[in-house]
Amino acid sequence: MPRKAVRLADVAAAAGVSVSTVSKILKGDGRASAATRARVLETARRLDFRPNPLAQSFVTGRSLVVGVLAENAPSTFSMPVIIGAQSSLGRADLAALMYDARNDPKARTEALRKLQARRVDGLIVIGEGPDIDYPPVPADFDVPTVYTYTSYRDPRVVSYTVDNVAIGQMAARHLIELGRTRIAHVAAGRSLRSTIDRHEGFATTLADAGLPLVFSGPLYGDWKRTWGSEAARIILGSGTQVDAIFAASDDIAVGLYATLRGGGVRIPDDIALIGVDNYAKVPGRGDRFLTTIDRRLPQLGSSAADHLIRLIGGSTESGGAFPTASELIVGATTRPDLVGPVEQEIDTYLTDAVSDADRG
């Protein structure tokens, strides 16, 4: 590699033309004779010219940096969203300046001030899912902004979120397709947005299939494995016949699994189980033994980033003109669900797995 960076002026001198001519030709500006164009292009290639992005940013005002404002960066579910977003940004040669608000309003404000001063070209706000609220970015932060993994459903903002209604639907469809008819829903907190949405999709799909919801409603608890165990005892103790359970998390599903098995229930022969999170996904490890729904959080983040990249690119897309989710996600079961300029993605797929061979 050349010790000293070659500049536009070097190319111009070598090609025997002016700097402005080289500049125009290199950025594809039409008006140039074929001969000049060829010579300049050839010279630039020969000298391995790479325009200095620092100079370009300075003159164009585009920093090639995007702000990433995370509410809680190191959390298990934020990380994949951030990594997904950043992978997309890298593909577009955009750097990410990340600040972690750590649920601190002052840190959030300070981060926005810094991002503004830094002249970021855009902003991605990454929340902590649909169940945790906090104020949106002030309107006077006048930079293209996309929210993801937040609780926002405001049609005035672009927001990519997990489609929890669809998760409920997928879970129901899966269990129905297995031929189950006595299906229960072991949910997390009763008032959580995610619980409400998932149950809406779940209950509607069951109703459409003419199936009852066992216990005529979800069993409400929390996200933990211990709640799964408790729910199993409730189900076993109720004497109610159940042949399938939709669990709100894989942890709950594991608790259900252990306690039901302890109670003599065969999984999935007697009771089929489906969870959410696809939590054990270390390659070559985990050897998943329960069916689960993956929220595809990296894809969520990358979809949000791709959208922002289009906005930065001067795209004027808005409202219903947004690309549908099925255009954004490859190789996944998707369902576009467009509400005004808010885009919800299903961002989920079923991971079917074998039943546990461990008869310990």
Next chain:
Amino acid sequence: MPRKAVRLADVAAAAGVSVSTVSKILKGDGRASAATRARVLETARRLDFRPNPLAQSFVTGRSLVVGVLAENAPSTFSMPVIIGAQSSLGRADLAALMYDARNDPKARTEALRKLQARRVDGLIVIGEGPDIDYPPVPADFDVPTVYTYTSYRDPRVVSYTVDNVAIGQMAARHLIELGRTRIAHVAAGRSLRSTIDRHEGFATTLADAGLPLVFSGPLYGDWKRTWGSEAARIILGSGTQVDAIFAASDDIAVGLYATLRGGGVRIPDDIALIGVDNYAKVPGRGDRFLTTIDRRLPQLGSSAADHLIRLIGGSTESGGAFPTASELIVGATTRPDLVGPVEQEIDTYLTDAVSDADRG
């Protein structure tokens, strides 16, 4: 916020001095009368002047962007390292331009070319742990570089890695302190660097305590839960008395747990178990029920980034002058282990947990 950004020239005009005087005063350059200094500072504050970083980067040549070259960004163990690094970078107002090599040599080369062209101020290379090798960045990539979570032990590069010897020591000490005397090691692959290092620390600590290693060596397998189950059957079938097991991963530990329990063994009463990974760390979920060693991967990444930040800052530290690990990590059990300019961190802590209340 002002519609139009205020420039150095605006401050100069308002304060009645020259642009160069403002520039010098604002960056703390000494020679200035107290009166001028006060007036300029006050004016800058009043106008809320923020220097245009695009202009600054252009003239100084410092891009305020750091390259992040990840070997496999979305993998479970890479993500926390990347997020940790990026949090540190953000604290230093440095953006991260991340490329994901996806184990593709050509992608790696291309990423380096782009980072070079982008004039990044530094580079962080994030690997896939000590067990996977690939070539280092070519020497002609003349930018401060720090490696982390890679297999490098080359004293010519700065490399932050998990200290697996220390992990073995911690596991042994923990089990010894519990009063256990018949201690086994259920390891992953025999030839893995991590296995070898952990066993070195483990066996040495046992020997120092005058304790034998049951089976006179590790039981070798893989990282999976199923291997844990198989190992449990081996242990139970051997008739050998065992009262504690060091498992190479939490997945293995879970397999051991399930199968030992199935065999009538009480955990931890009869056999104490310790794993590695602290895998179930979703806040409020997981309700961890096994003792584990956390590798503190976010701290690993942030330590690497902090080191790079110092290098970029023009620090001339090198060789033994590097700060020790205990200076870098707060609130953790650390052990500085300095080998030339290579710095290894222990980056681990014990998470003691209650035994499982789930008697399912």
Next chain:
DNA sequence: CTGAAAGCGCTTACAG
């Protein structure tokens, strides 16, 4: 079709 020139907003010798 091509080039001279201004300008982006700073920093940094250099002169006074």
Next chain:
DNA sequence: CTGAAAGCGCTTACAG
């Protein structure tokens, strides 16, 4: 102690 001036490497009207 302070300021005039050059310069960083591009882009972009504008003129020819």
